[in-house]
Amino acid sequence: MRLEQLEYLAAITRHTSLRRASEELHVSQSALSEAVSKLERELGVRLLDRQRSGVRISTAGRELLPSITEVLDSVARLRALAGDGLAASRQLRLGTVSTGTAGVVLPAVRAFQAACPGGEVEIRTLQRPEVVTALVEGGLDLGLVNVLDGDDRLPDLHAVPMLTGRPVAVVPRRHALAERPAVTVDELRAERFVALRPGYQMHRLAQRLFGADQPARRHAADGAEMAKQMVAAGIGVSVLPDFSVAGDPLLDAGLIAVVPLPEAEERVTMVALHAPAGPGRPGLPEGVAELLGHLVRRARRLELEAAAARDRPA
Secondary structure (H helix, E strand, O other): OOHHHHHHHHHHHHHOOHHHHHHHHOOOHHHHHHHHHHHHHHHOOOOEEEEOOEEEEOHHHHHHHHHHHHHHHHHHHHHHHHOOOOOOOOEEEEEEOOOOHHHHHHHHHHHHHHHOOOOEEEEEEOOHHHHHHHHHHOOOOEEEEEEEOOOOOOOOOEEEEEEEEOEEEEEEOOOHHHHOOOOOHHHHHOOOEEEEOOOOHHHHHHHHHHOOOOOOOEEEEOHHHHHHHHHHOOOOEEEEEHHHOOOOHHHHOOOEEEEEOOOOOOOEEEEEEEOOOEOOEOOOOHHHHHHHHHHHHHHHHHHHHHHHHHHOOO
16 A cells, blocks of 8 residues: 555545546546555455546545545654754744634644644734735735635735635524525525625625625624624624635534525635745745645645535435
8 A cells, every 4th residue: 555545545535536636646547547446456445436427435435534534644744744844933924814714724723733843823814905915025924815716816926726615605503594405695685694894705705696786784794703703693694615614613513504505606715825936035934834734735634525525425
């Protein structure tokens, strides 16, 4: 059994596509397929269900998936420690628009802390323009923002796509809409709506979603975390990216519920930003690269878990 076989299986499971997995890993589809087939023969189980529409992890594969993920995470930590993995003593500055906090940011910072006991992180909640300005001017080491379909590139910064999700309705757990398999835009428009303030991408998305007929009753919040708090308090309903609600304590505690919003077809991508290498910028400092690595690995793990959940029989 080789480590790359596990990495190949994880990538195929995330993408449910040999082609997309091969593009991510820069490995041919035939090499991917052969590596997983050898692993299946070695383990004596079928790990993938291969169909014309794509590939899905099998029942046996789902049972092994937590152990595979644990191995890959352990190897990542070992590599970090073996290669001078201790971050610089200065405090790292991470600016975020409050995206993926529970599912990505906090677990990544916890993993960074475990790998680099001397490392320190300052997390600042900002709007996207503030994140971009601070990165360009050197006031931040990393930034996390949401990007909508069709958004312009940021020429002064390097972007690392991490997670792509869909907008979902976030409602109080005891709300009548919480029991619905899906909700419509008209149903949300009739509720008191918790919008994000101008400057957040989800404010723009809500504007597009409701069009000229915006909700008549609404509040405004600074970021997804405050919006979820307001929903949990029964103040209204909101629309957020699914990855900004995944793993949230309010969801786990049964205070909020997530309901699909089929009419919201636009994708939302969480992107990590940093200043590119160039004159006077030799590249990412060791500690910044370490933290970025943990953010990317955590995002991919969340994506893997979501893919497995979609394939799980109802």
